[in-house]
Amino acid sequence: MTELKNGLLNFKEIELSDIDTLTNIFENSGHMGSDASFATMYLWGKKYGTTAAVKDGFVIKLFGEEDNKRYSYPCGKGDIKSVIEDIKADSMEKFGEFSGLYMLTEENVEELKRLYPGEFTYEEMDGSADYIYLRTDLAELPGKKYHAKRNHISKFKRLYPNYRFEKLGKETFDDALTVAAKWCAINGCAGSGGESLGAEYCAINRAFYNFDILGMFGGVLYVDDEPVAMTAASRINDKVCDVNFEKALAFDGAYAMINNCFAQTYTEYELLNREEDMGIDGLRKAKLSYYPERILTRYAAIPKE
Numbered sequence: 417m418t419e420l421k422n423g424l425l426n427f428k429e430i431e432l433s434d435i436d437t438l439t440n441i442f443e444n445s446g447h448m449g450s451d452a453s454f455a456t457m458y459l460w461g462k463k464y465g466t467t468a469a470v471k472d473g474f475v476i477k478l479f480g481e482e483d484n485k486r487y488s489y490p491c492g493k494g495d496i497k498s499v500i501e502d503i504k505a506d507s508m509e510k511f512g513e514f515s516g517l518y519m520l521t522e523e524n525v526e527e528l529k530r531l532y533p534g535e536f537t538y539e540e541m542d543g544s545a546d547y548i549y550l551r552t553d554l555a556e557l558p559g560k561k562y563h564a565k566r567n568h569i570s571k572f573k574r575l576y577p578n579y580r581f582e583k584l585g586k587e588t589f590d591d592a593l594t595v596a597a598k599w600c601a602i603n604g605c606a607g608s609g610g611e612s613l614g615a616e617y618c619a620i621n622r623a624f625y626n627f628d629i630l631g632m633f634g635g636v637l638y639v640d641d642e643p644v645a646m647t648a649a650s651r652i653n654d655k656v657c658d659v660n661f662e663k664a665l666a667f668d669g670a671y672a673m674i675n676n677c678f679a680q681t682y683t684e685y686e687l688l689n690r691e692e693d694m695g696i697d698g699l700r701k702a703k704l705s706y707y708p709e710r711i712l713t714r715y716a717a718i719p720k721e
Contacts, residue, residue, distance in 0.1 A: 427467035456652035527542035543695025546712040554679035572669030584634035591643035
């Protein structure tokens, strides 16, 4: 990726050819957010109008609608203040103003306060926090707090004794897509909220088409040879993976079961990032019910007038 062009940050659409450059920066940064997964950026870039630029060892993203573009907080290692100054200059030249930085973690907020004391106000970005779990918690469901989850799985095994979990790959893509298509049809891809649901189905298709290049993995849950749930994930770094997609049909306990099977299967990761709740109360409640190790809250840094 070209770093600068005519004095401006050169933002471009995310392409597969960018994978090595961006992945190396993300992994060296130690960032645990789903936005530090190249696969996530690639699969959702067009949906959210995301472009990216590389400058001095940092990735900067520009995202949002054409009339409301936002700059992400730089992700990487090095002289971050110099890169932030480049963002300010780029924003002034492109848009005539600098409206702030977005998707900051708590650590980013503290860093920005040290670098620019009193210059910004900080607002929590509702629905953008990532929920990060210990893989062993989701695999073993230990202690009283997971009693209900263990009951869901026991009920699933009792109701559907002829179940199995298969790793996701070329031989199971069609079955995973069947689950996603049925889920989409049931939940109204052509109706209310259908644009987002339809975009997700397209993203799953795109993920499978580029599965090996993106380094993705996951699984399909079967009952009597019928696919009833699917999940697909991607690497963030050697410690954390991002669970990009998880869908289940109306089989009692199927979500709990595929979550558990996934955590038991991919033991190389210590932490599982199960992404944000999008501000949906039911989704937030479901994510909290698994007792995250950390909720990676996100903030916007808005310049004071």
